[in-house]
Each structure stands twice: as C-alpha cells, then as structure tokens.
Amino acid sequence: MTPAARPLRLSTADAGFEAAFQARLHWSEETDAGVEQTVAGILADVKRRGDDAVLEYSNRFDAVGAASLGELELPASELQAAFAALPAPQRSALEQAAARVRRYHEAQKKASGESWSYREADGTLLGQKVTPLDRVGIYVPGGKAAYPSSVLMNAIPAQVAGVPEIIMVVPTPRGEKNLLVLAAAHLAGVTRVFRIGGAQAVGALAYGTATVPRVDKITGPGNAYVASAKRRVFGQVGIDMIAGPSEILVLADGSTPPDWVAMDLFSQAEHDELAQSILLCPDVGYIGRVQAEIDRLLPAMPRAQIIAKSLSGRGALIHTRSMEEACEISNRIAPEHLEIASSEPSRWEPLLRHAGAIFLGSFTSESLGDYCAGPNHVLPTSGTARFSSPLGVYDFQKRSSLIEVSEAGARSLGPIAAELAYGEGLQAHARAAEMRYKG
Numbered sequence: 001m002t003p004a005a006r007p008l009r010l011s012t013a014d015a016g017f018e019a020a021f022q023a024r025l026h027w028s029e030e031t032d033a034g035v036e037q038t039v040a041g042i043l044a045d046v047k048r049r050g051d052d053a054v055l056e057y058s059n060r061f062d063a064v065g066a067a068s069l070g071e072l073e074l075p076a077s078e079l080q081a082a083f084a085a086l087p088a089p090q091r092s093a094l095e096q097a098a099a100r101v102r103r104y105h106e107a108q109k110k111a112s113g114e115s116w117s118y119r120e121a122d123g124t125l126l127g128q129k130v131t132p133l134d135r136v137g138i139y140v141p142g143g144k145a146a147y148p149s150s151v152l153m154n155a156i157p158a159q160v161a162g163v164p165e166i167i168m169v170v171p172t173p174r175g176e177k178n179l180l181v182l183a184a185a186h187l188a189g190v191t192r193v194f195r196i197g198g199a200q201a202v203g204a205l206a207y208g209t210a211t212v213p214r215v216d217k218i219t220g221p222g223n224a225y226v227a228s229a230k231r232r233v234f235g236q237v238g239i240d241m242i243a244g245p246s247e248i249l250v251l252a253d254g255s256t257p258p259d260w261v262a263m264d265l266f267s268q269a270e271h272d273e274l275a276q277s278i279l280l281c282p283d284v285g286y287i288g289r290v291q292a293e294i295d296r297l298l299p300a301m302p303r304a305q306i307i308a309k310s311l312s313g314r315g316a317l318i319h320t321r322s323m324e325e326a327c328e329i330s331n332r333i334a335p336e337h338l339e340i341a342s343s344e345p346s347r348w349e350p351l352l353r354h355a356g357a358i359f360l361g362s363f364t365s366e367s368l369g370d371y372c373a374g375p376n377h378v379l380p381t382s383g384t385a386r387f388s389s390p391l392g393v394y395d396f397q398k399r400s401s402l403i404e405v406s407e408a409g410a411r412s413l414g415p416i417a418a419e420l421a422y423g424e425g426l427q428a429h430a431r432a433a434e435m436r437y438k439g
C-alpha cells in the first residue's frame with residue numbers, strides 16, 4: 001500500500017504561521033549531531049590510515065566487497081566500453097545533453113572567466129590572470145540513485161576551464177556499476193574514476209592516500225554525510241558549496257495545470273526522504289487541486305515511498321495573501337530550484353533575489369534543468385543560495401592580479417604608497433616605494 005503524501009498545509013494568515021515556518025521550512029544552522037560525529041571519525045581515520053580506512057568504510061557502507069582500494073579504480077577502457085555499449089537512444093540523449101551543457105559553460109567562460117588587463121596613460125599595466133586549477137575531485141552521488149547527469153555537470157565546466165586532471169569518485173552500493181555513469185565519465189573526459197563515496201571519498205580526495213591522489217578542490221552534490229565532510233575539509237582543499245538534499249519551490253498563480261505542478265513537486269521529492277518540496281500560491285482552491293493530483297498520481301510512482309516520506313516530512317503547501325507575498329517568502333527560503341508557474345513569469349522574476357536556479361513559465365519544468373537545458377544542476381541548498389551560486393567554470397579557476405608599474409607610474413604611485421606606509425609605521429614599505437623615484 002502506498003503511504004499518503006500529506007505536505008504541511010499552512011496559510012500566511014494563520015496566527016501560527018511564523019512558528020510553523022521557522023520550525024519546518026526555514027533553513028537552520030544546526031547540523032545533525034549524529035552525522036557530524038560519524039563524519040569527524042571517518043575523516044580522522046582516513047587521514048591516519050589512508051587506503052585501509054577508505055577500503056574498510058567502502059566495504060562497510062557500500063558493501064563493495066573489495067580486497068584493496070586499487071580494485072575500486074575503473075580503468076579508462078571500462079569507461080570507453082560502457083559508452084560503446086549504450087543503447088543508441090541513451091547515447092544520443094547523453095551526447096545532446098553534454099553538448100548543451102558544454103555550450104552554456106563556454107558562454108559562461110567568455111562572459112566572465114577570461115584574463116583581462118588595461119594600461120594607464122603612464123604605461124602602467126593592471127589586470128587579472130585567470131588560470132585553471134591543477135587537479136580537482138568531483139563527487140558524483142550514488143547511494144539511492146545513480147546520477148550520470150551529475151558527471152556531466154561537474155566534469156564539463158572543469159574541462160571548459162582547462163583543468164588537466166579530473167578525479168571522479170562515485171559510490172557503487174553492493175558493487176553495482178551504472179553503465180550510464182561510466183559512459184558519461186568517458187564522454188566528459190574524466191581522468192580517473194574511483195568507486196568510493198560518502199565521507200571516506202571526500203577524505204581520500206582532501207588528504208590523498210597511496211591510491212587516491214590529493215586534489216586542490218572538491219565539487220559536487222551529495223547526502224548529509226558528503227555535505228558535512230566537504231564542510232570539514234574546507235581549508236585543506238577548496239570546495240564549491242554545500243549542495244545537499246534537493247529542493248524545489250513552486251510559485252503558482254493557478255494558471256499551470258495542477259498535475260504538472262504535482263509532478264514537479266514529486267521530481268525533487270523522489271531524490272531523497274530529506275528533499276524539500278514547497279508550493280506557494282494565493283489561490284486556496286488551486287492548492288486543493290494540487291493535493292488531489294498528488295493523491296491521484298502517487299500510487300503509480302515507482303519511488304512512491306520516498307516521495308511520500310519527503311512530502312509528508314518536509315513538504316508544504318502554503319496559501320499566501322498574494323503573489324507578492326509568495327515572492328517574499330520564497331526569498332526567505334532561498335530555495336535551490338525556484339519555479340515560477342505563472343502566465344506572467346517576467347512580472348514576478350524581478351522580485352526574486354535568492355535561488356540557485358529560476359525556471360520561468362509553465363513549460364519550464366525543473367527536470368529539464370536537471371538534465372539538458374544547459375545551466376548547471378549543482379546548486380546551493382539549505383538557504384545557502386543567499387550567498388552561493390551554481391557550480392560553474394569559475395569554480396575551477398582562480399585569479400591572480402597582474403601589476404606592471406612603468407617608471408612614470410613609480411613616480412606617481414610612490415609618494416602615495418610612502419605616505420600611507422609611514423602612517424602605518426612601516427619604514428621598509430615606504431623606502432621600497434621611494435627608492436623607485438627618489439633613489
């Protein structure tokens with residue numbers, strides 16, 4: 001029997017709205033103490049025992065049945081064979097998605113990821129040099145579902161940025177490899193692939209082991225264990241963001257068929273019991289119709305148990321006073337994915353400030369963004385869209401400032417620098433500037 005999916009029903013006019021909002025819907029700084037403790041232990045162990053610890057945890061949590069960590073590396077020939085063995089429609093879909101994701105990220109690089117400089121009238125040159133990272137680790141989730149699309153979304157921007165070494169980790173529970181994931185790694189030009197996941201994979205990439213090379217930055221989404229591990233190794237390596245359990249928020253004015261909206265809510269709920277799906281709408285009758293569609297459609301969904309748990313535990317259908325108020329609440333939540341299911345999306349879009357990705361209009365199903373629209377699907381979750389951006393080419397690059405002062409420039413800049421340096425009591429700074437124009 002399919003369990004019922006009963007998202008929280010709230011109205012902003014209710015006296016208890018604020019308390020319910022804070023308790024159930026707002027992001028919270030608190031992390032799960034049990035997860036934190038487990039992850040701290042795993043990371044310390046991986047740092048101390050390297051390969052042996054990674055192997056032990058992979059056997060324990062993913063039942064991979066391996067005798068050495070080396071066994072968990074996939075040779076390039078296996079990736080290539082997986083690609084060659086794909087049924088033609090799957091290969092074509094993967095190639096088309098990859099081409100669209102590449103085109104988008106090449107445009108992104110052109111717009112903001114290139115080196116630049118300018119010369120001042122006295123010949124001084126100022127600018128910024130953009131260089132790719134040397135070696136990155138990409139995390140591809142694999143616990144409850146396999147994500148070939150996440151291989152493309154991580155590896156392609158890294159390649160477009162010019163990263164020479166891309167090390168991918170992906171768990172294979174019970175040792176089961178997903179052909180599409182392997183094929184996507186081949187297509188996207190990943191350098192090496194290890195079948196490891198969770199905190200132990202993040203630790204291996206951050207500290208390096210005899211088998212897994214240490215990387216400069218770790219990107220990619222994952223469950224609570226992965227998100228916690230990334231947070232903890234930050235500093236030792238770079239990380240992109242916290243991309244945890246998926247989220248969708250739909251702002252609806254009632255003009256989109258309610259079964260489309262119900263399915264969009266399911267689309268993120270089916271990822272994980274901890275995924276969050278929210279509907280905000282000023283039309284209470286429409287909210288009732290969406291709930292009726294949820295009830296009608298759920299029993300036929302293969303992942304009905306996960307969807308029901310996610311919607312009942314973390315979902316909400318919220319009746320607002322107006323679309324303007326719905327936009328305000330959406331800004332407070334700062335969702336990963338924000339759908340404007342409206343006949344006039346461009347009226348509401350300017351009011352929306354915080355979201356990982358914004359999907360405008362009834363035909364823009366969020367799931368198109370997950371696979372093939374072009375923009376990245378690795379997006380900030382848990383309210384971090386207030387300060388984080390989608391994964392992009394810029395995550396795989398760093399910038400160095402360039403300064404070349406001419407002789408005339410030394411004469412005009414030197415007195416300014418010297419004055420400020422004396423003000424700070426730093427004689428050597430002042431003299432270094434003065435020597436260039438006074439001798």
Ligand SMILES: NC(=O)c1ccc[n+]([C@@H]2O[C@H](COP(=O)([O-])OP(=O)(O)OC[C@H]3O[C@@H](n4cnc5c(N)ncnc54)[C@H](O)[C@@H]3O)[C@@H](O)[C@H]2O)c1
Nearest residue numbers: 141142143144171197198221222223243245246271378379
């Ligand atoms: N934000 C994004 O861009 C994005 C994209 C795709 C998926 N996702 C999210 O990524 C997540 C994927 O999660 P998943 O679980 O399927 O795969 P995962 O690869 O993130 O996690 C699986 C790993 O978790 C570890 N683990 C599981 N239970 C554990 C335990 N009790 N103790 C210690 N470690 C444990 C194991 O090592 C296992 O290898 C989902 O929440 C999904 O919503 C997010």
Ligand SMILES: N[C@H](CO)Cc1c[nH]c[nH+]1
Nearest residue numbers: 147149150246247370377
């Ligand atoms: N919705 C996920 C990002 O939060 C990405 C994804 C991959 N496959 C399906 N969906």
Ligand SMILES: [Zn+2]
Nearest residue numbers: 246267268370
């Ligand atoms: Zn998705």
